[in-house]
Amino acid sequence: MNNQSNMSKVLAFFSESKFCNDCDTRIRFGDIDCPHCGCDLDDLYMQWAHNLLKNLNCEEEN
Ligand SMILES: [Zn+2]
Numbered sequence: 862m863n864n865q866s867n868m869s870k871v872l873a874f875f876s877e878s879k880f881c882n883d884c885d886t887r888i889r890f891g892d893i894d895c896p897h898c899g900c901d902l903d904d905l906y907m908q909w910a911h912n913l914l915k916n917l918n919c920e921e922e923n
Contacts, residue, residue, distance in 0.1 A: 870916055881898060
């Protein structure tokens with residue numbers, strides 16, 4: 862696997878916009894909860910991480 866392209870994928874994921882599942886407020890990476898409705902963003906980050914790992918083809922098999 863090519864490291865350079867993996868880094869590009871990671872950077873692309875970081876710059877990707879994420880939105881609150883409840884109120885669609887735009888979330889900046891690092892926010893722990895939604896600045897608008899206070900919704901916990903754990904699920905959002907877990908899903909985000911899951912997609913990133915899948916994208917890098919190193920998803921854990923369990
Ligand atoms: Zn929200």
